[in-house]
Amino acid sequence: MPRGIVAIIGSPNVGKSTIFNRMIGERHAIVDDEAGITRDRLYGKCEWLGRTFSIIDTGGIEIENRPFQEQIRMQAEIAIEEADVIVFVTDGKVGISADDRMVSKMLYKVNKPIILVVNKIDEGSHMSDAQEFYGLGLGEPLVVSGAHGIGIGDLLNRIIKYLPEDSEVVDEEKITFCMVGRPNVGKSSLVNALLNQERVIVSNISGTTRDSIDTPFTKGDRQYVVIDTAGLKKRGKIFESIDKYSAIRALKAIERSEIVLLVLDGKEGITEQDKHVISYATDLHKAIIIVVNKYDLVDKQTNTISEMTKWIRQEYKFLDYAPICFVSALKKQRIETIFETLELVHQAYHTRIKTSLLNDVIQDAQMMNPSPNFNGGRIKILYCSQVSTAPPTIVLFVNNSDWMHFSYHRYIENRLRETFNFEGTPINLVVRNRKV
Numbered sequence: 001m002p003r004g005i006v007a008i009i010g011s012p013n014v015g016k017s018t019i020f021n022r023m024i025g026e027r028h029a030i031v032d033d034e035a036g037i038t039r040d041r042l043y044g045k046c047e048w049l050g051r052t053f054s055i056i057d058t059g060g061i062e063i064e065n066r067p068f069q070e071q072i073r074m075q076a077e078i079a080i081e082e083a084d085v086i087v088f089v090t091d092g093k094v095g096i097s098a099d100d101r102m103v104s105k106m107l108y109k110v111n112k113p114i115i116l117v118v119n120k121i122d123e124g125s126h127m128s129d130a131q132e133f134y135g136l137g138l139g140e141p142l143v144v145s146g147a148h149g150i151g152i153g154d155l156l157n158r159i160i161k162y163l164p165e166d167s168e169v170v171d172e173e174k175i176t177f178c179m180v181g182r183p184n185v186g187k188s189s190l191v192n193a194l195l196n197q198e199r200v201i202v203s204n205i206s207g208t209t210r211d212s213i214d215t216p217f218t219k220g221d222r223q224y225v226v227i228d229t230a231g232l233k234k235r236g237k238i239f240e241s242i243d244k245y246s247a248i249r250a251l252k253a254i255e256r257s258e259i260v261l262l263v264l265d266g267k268e269g270i271t272e273q274d275k276h277v278i279s280y281a282t283d284l285h286k287a288i289i290i291v292v293n294k295y296d297l298v299d300k301q302t303n304t305i306s307e308m309t310k311w312i313r314q315e316y317k318f319l320d321y322a323p324i325c326f327v328s329a330l331k332k333q334r335i336e337t338i339f340e341t342l343e344l345v346h347q348a349y350h351t352r353i354k355t356s357l358l359n360d361v362i363q364d365a366q367m368m369n370p371s372p373n374f375n376g377g378r379i380k381i382l383y384c385s386q387v388s389t390a391p392p393t394i395v396l397f398v399n400n401s402d403w404m405h406f407s408y409h410r411y412i413e414n415r416l417r418e419t420f421n422f423e424g425t426p427i428n429l430v431v432r433n434r435k436v
Contacts, residue, residue, distance in 0.1 A: 004084040006053055013091070016089045019089060043056060063099055118143050130143045172390075175259065182271065186329050195226070262290050264292050
């Protein structure tokens with residue numbers, strides 16, 4: 001589970017996004033010589049020496065009053081406020097700029113670990129250029145070249161020294177879940193309906209919930225913790241400071257949950273914002289339940305649920321394993337189905353299968369449908385083993401991992417779902433070459 005948030009900040013065109021891409025190991029952020037390309041925050045996940053943490057790439061902060069500068073500075077301030085470690089990137093070729101001095105003054109007030117990075121030092125002969133940056137008063141500068149990957153390992157080593165220790169112990173007897181969704185879909189009302197009491201503020205004004213609220217409760221013999229989160233708005237339209245603050249908090253709530261309830265508005269249908277909201281949960285391999293709220297407002301016919309289910313499956317093809325609940329928080333209708341589904345999904349998320357039974361299913365699947373020829377050969381799964389739960393993680397030992405076609409990977413996953421209870425949970429299939 002990711003533990004800790006790292007914010008990358010600095011003035012425009014110093015190479016923040018290039019360093020971000022190096023750290024997450026993929027070209028996720030847009031990189032261009034034109035200053036100011038990154039306007040809103042970008043989120044990524046980084047793994048280093050057994051530690052996993054989240055990274056926020058922010059827009060360039062500058063004195064000049066360019067378009068969107070107020071919003072860029074605001075989102076950077078929020079990222080600084082929520083981060084555990086701050087990476088301040090400067091340009092070693094340019095030297096200390098007025099913008100760098102302005103950013104450093106922002107950081108003087110921050111009581112958090114700050115790593116000063118001097119980027120674009122590609123040759124040893126320019127190492128002495130970094131000495132100038134001691135003048136910013138933020139300690140010893142770390143010299144890197146994001147473009148060539150020089151010094152990135154040293155940067156990651158320094159980051160993990162400052163990250164909080166992951167001391168959380170997962171309690172398999174307690175179900176921890178959160179509500180996510182765009183503003184005004186009824187998340188807080190749904191929390192109240194589940195608790196059967198007015199424990200959080202409910203309003204029809206978009207964006208009432210500004211923070212994440214943890215509420216432990218007991219129903220029957222089962223203990224729960226529900227985390228109500230602020231609504232996430234579409235990227236590029238989150239300009240208010242309070243909305244940006246809420247967005248990061250919602251991401252934190254997802255990280256702390258086992259099960260994520262994606263709440264949709266049954267009356268308005270699905271938007272691109274809904275798909276964006278759930279992407280973070282899928283990236284973190286969280287169990288997912290789709291909850292269609294305000295079902296009482298939907299014009300109903302004989303096959304309404306069937307038609308809406310078909311429509312949701314079409315829109316969320318990547319969530320075909322997620323169960324769907326149709327409820328009305330306002331009228332407290334069908335609320336019990338959420339508890340029933342939470343129990344089912346929680347059990348699936350913690351399912352552990354005996355190795356012998358698992359291998360029987362995999363070998364039978366290969367006999368019924370042999371693998372296709374791909375990359376010059378046919379993959380053969382020699383044996384497999386489940387190495388962890390939450391989510392169920394299964395290692396497939398094969399003759400050559402390069403021969404695994406994505407369609408056959410999907411076929412194996414589907415056979416596992418047909419045989420075992422994996423409803424609502426992702427299955428993490430890891431393909432490894434057999435050791436000779």
